[in-house]
Amino acid sequence: MSENTPHSRDRTQRFLFEEADIRGEIAQIDSSYREILAIHQYAPGVSRLLGEFMAAAVLLATTLKFEGKLVLQVRSEGQIPLLMVECDSQLRLRAIARGAQEATSDRFDQLLTGGQLAITIDPVKGQRYQGIALLSDDSLASSLDAYFKQSEQLGTRFWLACDGESAAGMILQQLPAQIVADSNDRNSQWQHVTTIASTLKDEELLNLSAPELAHRLYHEDPLRLFDTQPLRFQCNCSRERTFNALKSLPVSEVSELLEELGSITMDCEFCNQQYRYVEQDLRDILEPDGPSTLH
Missing domain, CATH: 3.90.1280.10 (HSP33 redox switch-like)
Structure with missing residues (x-):
């Protein structure tokens, strides 16, 4: 289990737009990421990609409304045959890249050539659910964007970054209409927040705190920030x-x-x-x- 120091940023923070039915979440993973990397000797490209998957799994796990876990798993014909990240509803995280000892690339399309992404939601009580999507040649973020565009009626967008020392991500997600009912107004607001988010640089996502990042992007929009939630590396083997x-x-x-x-x-x-x-x-x-x- 990771013993996070007071200076560690292993946490997530949610924010809501006060005048729009849109939520956001920012996840930043420092010591837990490095703790996972210390267990295995991965090439730099594999380590960075694993960090992006970890950030994505944490962001998705924050949407769970029940006790259980979320698993992101990719099988591919590329240099990483299997990559898997688990994150449960208490934000306990573990991850592995299997068969990647010979990986040398840092390109998404070469590491995960012909990859198929499985998103599994496994509640403690209730039925297990799994969604399957083909990976794009571009990035994990664009692959997740495409998956949710096909499977969800509400907009969902991802921004992910990893530099080999820490990983981070942000999700924006439309919510059911409560504040704004008009579909044109909702679309306009969604276009507004995602266009601004598209100016986000990797170094900002990795280095700014969540409140700083939210202010940098949306200082002209009324926001409500929630308390941070800690996350940590913890294996559930026994x-x-x-x-x-x-x-x-x-x-x-x-x-x-x-x-x-x-x-x-x-x-x-x-x-x-x-x-x-x-x-x-x-x-x-x-x-x-x-x-x-x-x-």
């Missing part, structure tokens, strides 16, 4: 989860592994935590009718 994974294997396979190796070690790809099991630990699997012996 000895119980890895034991259950072993339990799903055929008993003969577990027995053969144990006989060959003397013990079985399960590694978490996200945090490198290792869980080691000896024969006594595995009696529940090898002898299903015996008493529980998991330690």
Whole structure:
């Protein structure tokens, strides 16, 4: 778990336009991002792209109205075969890029060639939902913009940035009509706020605080800023989860592994935590009718 310092900016902050049905959220990830990078040795292009995915996952998780998690996952034919980020409703974050050891590019289209993006919403209670979209050749932000344009009636736009040291993102999203009912007026307001946001530079998104950023963009628009919400890196792996994974294997396979190796070690790809099991630990699997012996 990340122990964020007082100077860390691992947090999100929401803002509302007082005279329009539009909300915004700014996410900034510093120490949690670096903590995740410290676990794996990624090439610079992979590290920056992973940071953008982390910022996007946090922004999307802030829209959840229930307890659960959101998963962004891409499978591609490019230099990163699999990239996955999880963020839950408490803004606990973990991420991994798998099979990217040989990646050398910093171009989105080469790292994720022919990529398919899956956005999965997995509530603790209720049904799991997944949306699928093809990635554009341009960027993750433009891919998400296109996905929401096709799947949602309300406008949604993303701005994402990462410099290898920190990651940040901003989302703007239309809300159902409450303040402004006229569709032409709503469209005009949406055009206004997104046009201004398009002037945003990566260094501003990465270096300015959320209040400074909101003021820099919308000092002429009445805004309401909400309290910041902390986020952190935290893996949800556990000895119980890895034991259950072993339990799903055929008993003969577990027995053969144990006989060959003397013990079985399960590694978490996200945090490198290792869980080691000896024969006594595995009696529940090898002898299903015996008493529980998991330690």
